Each structure stands twice: as structure tokens, then as C-alpha cells.
Amino acid sequence: MTHTSLTAVDWLIMLLYFVFVLGIGFALKRYMKTSKDFFQAGRALPAWICGLAFISANLGAQEVIGMGASGAKYGLATSHFYWIGAIPAMIFVGIFMMPFYYGSKARSVPEFLRLRFDEKTRALNACSFAVMTVFSSGISMYAMARLIQTLHVFDSIFLSAGLPLGYIFHLSIILSAIIVLGYIFLGGLTSAIYNEVLQFFLIIAGFLPLVLIGLRNVGGWSGLKASLPSAYTHSWQGMTHANTNPLGVEWFGLAMGLGFVLSFGYWCTDFLVIQTAMATDTQENARRVPLIAAIPKMFFPFLVILPGLLAIAATTPKEVTTQRVEANGAIVHTITFPTEAEAKGKGLVPAKTDPLTGKIVLDASGHPLLDYDLAIPSMLLHYFPTGILGLGLTALLASFMSGMAGNVTAFNTVWTYDLYQSYIHKGGTDKHYLAMGRWATVGGIILSMATAYAATGFNNIMHHRGPPASRPDPAHRSPPRPPRRLDPRHSQLPQRHGPELLDRHLGLLHQLHCLHPGQPHGQTQTRVRARRPRPLPDPKTRDGPSAVVAPPRSPGRPADRHGSNSEHHLPLESAVFSDL
Amino acid sequence: MNLDLRIPMGLMFLLVGLILTIFGMVTNGSEIYLRSGGTNVNIGWGLVLLIFGAIMFTLGRRNQRRLAKEPQKPQEPGAVRRGH
Numbered sequence: 281m282t283h284t285s286l287t288a289v290d291w292l293i294m295l296l297y298f299v300f301v302l303g304i305g306f307a308l309k310r311y312m313k314t315s316k317d318f319f320q321a322g323r324a325l326p327a328w329i330c331g332l333a334f335i336s337a338n339l340g341a342q343e344v345i346g347m348g349a350s351g352a353k354y355g356l357a358t359s360h361f362y363w364i365g366a367i368p369a370m371i372f373v374g375i376f377m378m379p380f381y382y383g384s385k386a387r388s389v390p391e392f393l394r395l396r397f398d399e400k401t402r403a404l405n406a407c408s409f410a411v412m413t414v415f416s417s418g419i420s421m422y423a424m425a426r427l428i429q430t431l432h433v434f435d436s437i438f439l440s441a442g443l444p445l446g447y448i449f450h451l452s453i454i455l456s457a458i459i460v461l462g463y464i465f466l467g468g469l470t471s472a473i474y475n476e477v478l479q480f481f482l483i484i485a486g487f488l489p490l491v492l493i494g495l496r497n498v499g500g501w502s503g504l505k506a507s508l509p510s511a512y513t514h515s516w517q518g519m520t521h522a523n524t525n526p527l528g529v530e531w532f533g534l535a536m537g538l539g540f541v542l543s544f545g546y547w548c549t550d551f552l553v554i555q556t557a558m559a560t561d562t563q564e565n566a567r568r569v570p571l572i573a574a575i576p577k578m579f580f581p582f583l584v585i586l587p588g589l590l591a592i593a594a595t596t597p598k599e600v601t602t603q604r605v606e607a608n609g610a611i612v613h614t615i616t617f618p619t620e621a622e623a624k625g626k627g628l629v630p631a632k633t634d635p636l637t638g639k640i641v642l643d644a645s646g647h648p649l650l651d652y653d654l655a656i657p658s659m660l661l662h663y664f665p666t667g668i669l670g671l672g673l674t675a676l677l678a679s680f681m682s683g684m685a686g687n688v689t690a691f692n693t694v695w696t697y698d699l700y701q702s703y704i705h706k707g708g709t710d711k712h713y714l715a716m717g718r719w720a721t722v723g724g725i726i727l728s729m730a731t732a733y734a735a736t737g738f739n740n741i742m743h744h745r746g747p748p749a750s751r752p753d754p755a756h757r758s759p760p761r762p763p764r765r766l767d768p769r770h771s772q773l774p775q776r777h778g779p780e781l782l783d784r785h786l787g788l789l790h791q792l793h794c795l796h797p798g799q800p801h802g803q804t805q806t807r808v809r810a811r812r813p814r815p816l817p818d819p820k821t822r823d824g825p826s827a828v829v830a831p832p833r834s835p836g837r838p839a840d841r842h843g844s845n846s847e848h849h850l851p852l853e854s855a856v857f858s859d860l
Numbered sequence: 861m862n863l864d865l866r867i868p869m870g871l872m873f874l875l876v877g878l879i880l881t882i883f884g885m886v887t888n889g890s891e892i893y894l895r896s897g898g899t900n901v902n903i904g905w906g907l908v909l910l911i912f913g914a915i916m917f918t919l920g921r922r923n924q925r926r927l928a929k930e931p932q933k934p935q936e937p938g939a940v941r942r943g944h
Contacts, residue, residue, distance in 0.1 A: 289883045293876055300872045307863050329865055474865045481869065481912075485876075489905050493896050604891075665892040667883045667902040671876065 284661045285436040290670025297674045298459055301478070301681075305463030305471045315714040318468035319693045320387060321559035325470065329477055330565070331572025333556040335580075336476035338366075339483060340683025341423050343584055344676060348656035351588025352629050354526040355512030358588070359581040363515075364539040367574050369547035374570035377548050378557055382566040387558075389551040390698040399702075406698035409551060410691055414724055416552075417687035418731025424680035425452035425732065431657055433673060453732055456677075460684050461725045464692075465718055472682075472689045473556055479675075479682040480576075486660075486675025487583045493663045494590035507593045551690045584656075591628040591655040594662075598623070624648040628658040684728065692720035864924050870917025873909045880906030 312318050350358040386392035390409065394402035426449070428434055434448050463471045498504050505513045511526050518524030519531040529537075547553065547570070557569040597618035604612045621630040624640050631648035632641045641649045660672045696717045701708070705716075884902030887893075893900055 289879065292879060296872065296875055296879075300868055304863075304865075304868050307868065311862065474863075474868075477865060478869050478872070481873070485873070485905075485909055489901055493899075493901065497897055663895055665895055665901065667880055667887070667892075668905055671880070671905075 284431075284433065284669070286433050286670060286673070287666045289667045290673065291437075293670035294674045294677070297482070297678065301459060301475050302462050304474050304478070305466035308467030308471050308474070311470070312466070312468055312714070315696070315710050315717060317470070318714055318717050319689075319696065320555075321468070321470040321473060323559060324561050325473060325559050327560050327565035327568045327572060329473060330556050330560040330569045332480045332576070333473040333476040333559075334553055334569050334573035335577050336480040336483075336682060337553045337556055337686040339480065339580075339679060340686075341420055341680045342683075343580075344483065344487075344679045345423075345427070345653055345656055347581075347584040348588035348591070348659075349652035351585035352592045352627075352655040353588075353650075353652045355508070355589060356515045356581075356585065357511075357525060357527045358585050359515050360527075360534060360538060362577060362581050364535060365543040366547065366577055368539055369543035370570040370574040370577065372544065373548045373554075373557075374567050374574075378566045378570065379563060381554060382558055382563045387697050388693050389549060389554055390694060394698075402698060402702070406694050406702075410694050410699065413552065413687045413691045413694070414727045415731050417684045417691070417724065417728040419735060420680050420683045420687070421453055421456055421728055422732035422735040424456055424677060425449045427657065427676070427680075428452045430654070431661065431673075433661075449736075453729060456681055456684065457725050457729050460681055460688060461721060464685055464688055464721050468717070469555060469559055469689050469693070472685045473559060475685060476556070476682050479678040482671075482675045482678050484583065486672040487587065489668060490659055490663060490672065491583060491586050491590070494587060494594070494659060497663070498590055498593050504589060504593050508589065512589060512592070551694065552686050555686075555690055555693065587659050588652075588655045591659050592626055594627040594659075596623065596625060596627055621651070626650055628662055629655045630658065688721055688724040688728065691724040692717050695720045695724070862924075862927070864920040866916045866920030867924065870913045870915070870920055873913030874917060875913070877906045877908070877910030877913050881910060882906075 311322070314322075316322055347358060347361070350361075380396075381389075381392055384392055384395050386395055388406075390402045390406040393405050429445075429448050429452070434451075435445060438445055438448060463475060467474070495501065495504065498507065511517060516531075519529070519534065522528050522530045522533075527534075557566055560566050560569055599618070600616045602614045602616070604614070606612055619630070620640060621633050624631040625648070629650045629652055632651040633639065634641050643649050657676070660669065660676070664672050696713055700716055700720075701713060705712070708716075880902045884900050884904075884906050887902065888900055
């Protein structure tokens with residue numbers, strides 16, 4: 281992708297966001313007097329804040345990057361993840377399940393399971409959830425660092441400071457860890473919720489102008505419809521049979537598998553979102569929280585999926601010559617060459633490059649594979665001038681960090697109440713558990729960092745040789761390519777860290793979003809697929825959602841089904857829907 | 861919680877909007893706006909965010925002043941609570 285540098289304005293906006301995020305944490309510190317304040321936000325937050333945090337906890341990297349990628353790949357059918365795969369479950373959890381959760385006065389979902397069933401159910405759920413949520417947080421951290429590296433937006437600052445570009449990855453991980461640790465340590469769940477609401481508005485602020493500019497560029501909705509195949513702009517077309525629509529599902533599998541099994545399994549049981557609903561002040565408000573969240577959720581397809589459609593409908597970058605007359609009369613020609621990946625891509629979605637060979641990855645018929653995960657970042661870098669570009673990138677980073685924060689607060693609550701208090705140190709003082717919660721935050725962040733580094737080991741064997749690409753390795757140097765710009769004022773950034781190195785890491789995101797039900801693995805390259813950072817079920821068949829979920833349980837009491845399903849589905853649901 | 865989120869959030873969007881608007885005014889007509897189809901998005905969107913931030917900040921302050929005027933609820937006794 282053409283290397284866009286950030287200017288001082290962009291950095292200023294990013295810095296401002298981080299200052300406010302930490303500032304909110306500091307401002308909340310004095311209200312954290314008891315463990316209830318820290319872990320459950322004192323159960324005193326207003327419904328609108330919890331409602332927006334409910335949806336925002338879910339709006340991590342998976343939504344922002346993954347939905348854009350799915351939109352570029354499958355078209356508007358991706359909206360089913362919202363309108364079928366979220367709204368019904370959110371309404372259900374608000375109306376029917378929140379009375380159970382809130383009324384039981386349980387402090388976490390595992391504790392609710394103990395009240396409803398028994399201690400061993402709680403232990404199983406707590407252990408599996410704690411592990412899963414720390415992994416989620418780590419993968420968010422990793423994905424953010426990789427994305428920053430791929431976009432090359434920090435390159436100019438690092439080069440001017442004389443630091444090797446390989447340090448960008450480490451700096452991203454450490455910086456995000458410090459910031460999230462800072463505001464969670466100080467303000468607990470309240471801080472996490474407040475920052476999630478901030479992130480919600482920031483995502484709208486960052487993406488709405490992108491959609492508006494992109495739509496205008498392509499000629500409005502009718503222009504978009506004209507430039508894409510009709511399967512892209514219809515969500516129900518061809519749903520009677522799996523072969524006639526891009527998602528590869530049919531309506532029954534979609535409605536039952538996604539709309540019932542998968543979505544209920546996530547929205548009704550994942551403590552990451554439930555903790556925000558349980559933080560509100562009354563039971564009536566607790567029931568309203570998911571309903572409040574469902575309203576913006578209905579409109580989010582236009583914010584996250586539409587950019588993916590716009591990316592694929594845009595014109596593919598070509599060589600561009602611009603001519604400028606300088607003040608002294610000199611005529612300057614600037615010829616901008618798109619990179620090979622951009623030129624061989626479709627629209628603004630670049631082609632996938634193999635990080636080891638630097639070549640474009642081809643599918644069986646010889647066409648280049650597309651790197652859909654880069655659809656939304658590509659759009660941001662292409663359409664946003666400096667200034668608002670800082671805002672767009674801040675929104676992107678905010679979504680990753682907010683996902684991490686939600687996971688870390690869920691971890692420290694489950695660890696302190698369900699593991700530490702129940703098995704290790706019963707009957708301690710409240711102050712003791714409050715201190716434990718703070719240390720659990722530190723522990724959670726350290727484990728997340730460990731997961732993030734473990735993920736690098738799985739996805740790129742180059743890291744076994746040392747710091748990522750910090751020294752030239754002849755085997756990995758990309759073949760000489762035409763200079764990007766002939767204008768000597770534009771710096772030539774080293775080609776070592778081009779997309780060929782980093783695209784591989786975003787393959788992780790691609791794999792994770794490909795594991796949404798019904799998405800065939802047709803286009804993932806085998807080499808990347810063979811290396812997974814965590815054991816995820818491999819949908820070997822292409823039958824759609826029913827292939828991915830466990831077989832349906834025998835009908836029992838409604839509470840039974842939800843309770844016993846929750847700990848079974850929790851790791852699976854989190855694998856598919858977990859907040860990245 | 862006594863901290864109304866609308867105050868810091870409104871303040872942040874106010875500042876971001878201000879920065880974008882000023883930057884947009886300074887760079888009006890520059891070639892950087894070729895990418896966004898010629899429109900000066902910085903001014904336009906900066907103003908939108910400025911207004912949004914101002915509204916949020918005002919609502920937050922008004923709520924805070926209203927709560928400050930109400931009679932204070934009796935403080936919980938300072939005894940430590942054991943976990944349940």
C-alpha cells in the first residue's frame with residue numbers, strides 16, 4: 281500500500297485520545313473504594329452508558345476489520361451477522377435473561393452458574409473463560425501491532441528517530457499494554473465501560489465520513505449497485521440453496537445456526553458483554569441495556585460493512601502522474617506507482633503477498649488471492665487526508681484497545697471472585713480482594729502480552745531468527761521493484777517490511793473471521809491455515825453453521841439449556857465472536 | 861458514580877473538533893483534499909464534532925450541577941465488607 285505518513289495533526293489527535301483515556305482512569309480512581317466499585321462499577325451506572333458499552337464491548341477489531349473484510353468478500357450478506365446474528369439474541373437477553381443475571385445478585389456469569397447449578401459448573405466455566413478471555417486480549421494486542429506495522433504509518437517517526445523499523449511491533453504491544461493497564465488498574469470496570477462508550481462515538485466519528493466520502497466517490501448507492509455483482513448488494517438473494525449465494529449457506533442453516541445457536545450462545549452468556557449490563561443500577565435498567573444496545577447495532581452494517589463494499593467497488597490503483605508548477609516556474613512531475621499488491625488487487629483491496637517470498641499468492645486458477653483484511657485500512661489511507669486520518673486511525677486503535685480492556689476486566693473479575701476467592705483465599709477482607717483485582721489486572725496484561733508474542737511464533741517462522749526484520753536477511757529481501765515515486769522529495773522507505781512480511785500475520789485475522797459459519801475456506805492458503813495460535817475447531821465441511829456448532833441438546837427446561845450450554849459453547853462462541 | 865462521562869467525552873470531541881476545524885481552515889484549498897474528492901472534510905467534520913462535543917459537555921455539566929444541588933445521600937458506613 282502506498283506509504284502514507286502521518287503529520288503532526290494526526291499525532292496530536294492520537295495523543296489527545298490516549299491522554300483522555302488515561303485521564304478518565306485517573307478521575308475515577310477516587311471512586312474505587314470497594315471491590316464492588318472496582319469489579320462491578322458499583323452497580324451504579326446509568327442505562328445509556330451501559331447500553332452503549334454493551335455494544336461497544338463487542339465492537340472490537342473483529343467487527344471493525346473483520347466485517348469490512350467480509351463485506352468486501354461476500355457483500356451485503358455479511359449483515360446477517362447483525363440483523364440475524366445479534367438483534368434477536370440481544371432482545372432475548374434483555375427481556376428474559378437479565379432478570380436472572382441481575383436478580384440473582386451474582387457478580388459474574390460463573391457465579392451465576394454456581395447459584396443455578398453447582399460449584400463444579402462454576403469451576404469449569406471460570407477456568408475456561410479465564411483462559412479464553414486472556415487469549416482474546418492477547419490476540420487483540422497482536423493484531424493491533426501487526427496492523428500498525430503493515431500500514432507503515434509509524435515508519436516516518438521511527439526512521440527520523442533512527443530506530444529500526446522492527447521495533448514498531450514491540451512498541452505497539454508495550455504501549456497498548458501500558459495504556460490499558462493504566463486505566464483499568466485505576467478505574468476498574470467503570471473505566472473500561474466509560475472508555476468503551478468513548479470508543480463507540482470515536483468509531484462513528486472515524487468511519488462515518490469514510491462511508492460518506494466513499495459513497496460519493498462511487499456514485500451513491502445506485503452507483504455501488506451498478507459496479508458490483510448483484511449478490512454483493514442483496515442479503516437474501518439466493519438463500520434457498522447453499523450454492524446460489526456467496527456465503528455458502530441456505531436460509532434454514534442461517535436462521536437456526538446463526539440466529540439461534542451461535543448468537544444466543546454469545547450474547548446471552550459471554551461475560552465480556554454481560555458484565556456491562558450487570559453494572560447498571562436497577563433491574564429495569566439491566567433489562568433495558570441490551571435493548572438500548574440493539575438500536576445502534578441495527579445501523580452498524582452501514583458503518584462497517586459498507587466500507588468493505590466500497591473498497592471492492594472502487595477503481596484499482598493505477599500509475600498516476602500529477603504535474604505541478606512550482607513558484608519558481610519549475611514543472612514537477614510526480615509519478616506514483618502502486619505496489620504490485622495494490623495493482624493486482626481488486627478495487628482498494630490489495631492482493632495477498634507471501635511474506636517469505638514476497639510474491640503474490642495465486643489461487644488454483646492463477647488469479648491473485650485478495651487480502652480482504654486490509655480493505656478497511658486501505659480505505660482509510662486512500663480517502664482520508666491528513667487531519668481526519670489521525671481520527672480514523674485513532675478509531676481503529678481504540679477498537680482494538682477497548683476489546684483488550686473488556687477482556688482484562690472480565691478476567692480480573694472471574695479470577696478474583698470465582699477462582700481466587702472460591703478456592704485459594706476464602707473469607708478475606710474486601711480491601712484484600714480489591715488489591716487482588718488490581719494485581720489480577722497486571723497479571724492479565726502480562727499474560728496477554730505473552731499470548732501476543734506466542735502468536736507471532738505461530739504465524740511467522742522469521743521470528744525464530746530474532747527481532748522481526750530488524751536485520752537484512754537475503755532470503756527474505758523482496759525482489760527489486762520500480763521506485764514508488766520519482767519525486768526526490770518523497771523518501772524511499774526500505775522494502776524489507778513490505779506487505780509480504782506482515783500480510784502473513786493478518787492472515788490470522790483472516791482465519792479468525794473465516795471461521796464464521798458458512799464461510800468456505802476456499803481462498804485461504806494452506807501454509808497459513810496450518811499454523812494456528814490456539815486450538816480452534818476446523819470447519820472441514822462447507823455445510824454452513826450446523827457444521828461448526830455442537831449438535832443440539834435434547835430439549836429441557838429453558839434455564840437448563842442455557843446454563844448447560846453456556847460452558848460448552850463458551851470457548852467456541854468466543855472463538856468465533858470474541859472481541860478481538 | 862459522580863463522574864458524568866459526558867464531561868470528559870464532550871471535552872475530548874470539542875478539542876478534536878477544534879483541531880480539525882482549525883487545521884482545515886489553515887489548509888483550505890490544499891492538494892491534500894484531492895483524495896477526499898475535493899471537499900475539505902477537516903472543516904466539515906471538525907465542525908460536526910465540535911458541536912457534538914459542546915452538546916455533550918453542556919449536558920454533562922448541567923447534570924453535574926443538578927446533582928450537586930440535590931441533598932446528599934447518607935454515606936455508607938466505612939466498615940469493610942467481606943466478600944459474599
